[in-house]
Amino acid sequence: MNKNIQWLNERRIEKTISNLEKNNIKGYYAKNNDELLNIIKDIAKEGEMVSVGGSMTLFETNIIDFLRSGRYNFLDRYEENLTPADMKEIYRKSFYADTYFSSVNAITEEGEIFNVDGNGNRVAAMLYGPDKVILIVGANKIVKNLDDAVNRNKSISGPANAKRLNTATPCAKVGYCMDCKSEDRICCEYTVIKRQRTAGRMHVIFVNDILGF
Numbered sequence: 001m002n003k004n005i006q007w008l009n010e011r012r013i014e015k016t017i018s019n020l021e022k023n024n025i026k027g028y029y030a031k032n033n034d035e036l037l038n039i040i041k042d043i044a045k046e047g048e049m050v051s052v053g054g055s056m057t058l059f060e061t062n063i064i065d066f067l068r069s070g071r072y073n074f075l076d077r078y079e080e081n082l083t084p085a086d087m088k089e090i091y092r093k094s095f096y097a098d099t100y101f102s103s104v105n106a107i108t109e110e111g112e113i114f115n116v117d118g119n120g121n122r123v124a125a126m127l128y129g130p131d132k133v134i135l136i137v138g139a140n141k142i143v144k145n146l147d148d149a150v151n152r153n154k155s156i157s158g159p160a161n162a163k164r165l166n167t168a169t170p171c172a173k174v175g176y177c178m179d180c181k182s183e184d185r186i187c188c189e190y191t192v193i194k195r196q197r198t199a200g201r202m203h204v205i206f207v208n209d210i211l212g213f
């Protein structure tokens with residue numbers, strides 16, 4: 001990454017962490033993968049039951065492999081040959097996980113976490129259930145405000161995820177949101193996390209890279 005862009009990203013990460021902490025959400029900046037893993041190990045203790053929301057970022061940072069290493073009791077939604085009933089069970093069991101891992105669709109410099117789900121299982125577990133939530137976020141997910149977060153979903157997250165999932169939605173063909181009424185619509189539940197009541201529950205770890213959509 002260009003060093004000037006890297007510097008700019010770091011300033012935005014610092015500002016966002018500062019505002020997250022005013023909202024009772026702990027923020028971190030991991031400069032490399034070792035730092036990322038050390039932060040995670042500090043929060044999620046060995047032997048815990050852990051689960052994940054659907055996330056490309058967790059694959060790109062090798063967190064899925066780390067969770068599969070045997071250190072945790074991992075409710076693995078990505079295991080091969082799971083039936084729809086198996087997936088449903090994992091989604092429901094995830095509410096009892098000690099720690100839940102995910103990324104976000106966008107995070108504002110004001111310290112707000114914005115997500116859009118198709119099933120709702122990911123945002124539901126972020127909102128309530130697991131005692132701890134760890135969100136891993138690339139610098140590309142930081143936006144100025146909630147309007148920009150919504151626009152980010154319409155122009156990037158929505159169409160890119162629809163293409164990835166090969167959904168029968170207009171965005172998967174034209175490359176932008178048409179606010180569809182499709183059976184396959186992946187944008188059904190919109191959530192904004194403005195604040196946590198419980199200190200120490202939600203942790204956001206920033207990585208200065210382009211991760212996920």
Ligand code: SF4
Pocket residue numbers: 153154158159162169170171172176177178179180181182184185186187
């Ligand atoms: S609302 Fe429909 S068209 Fe818009 S991004 Fe979501 S799935 Fe695509």
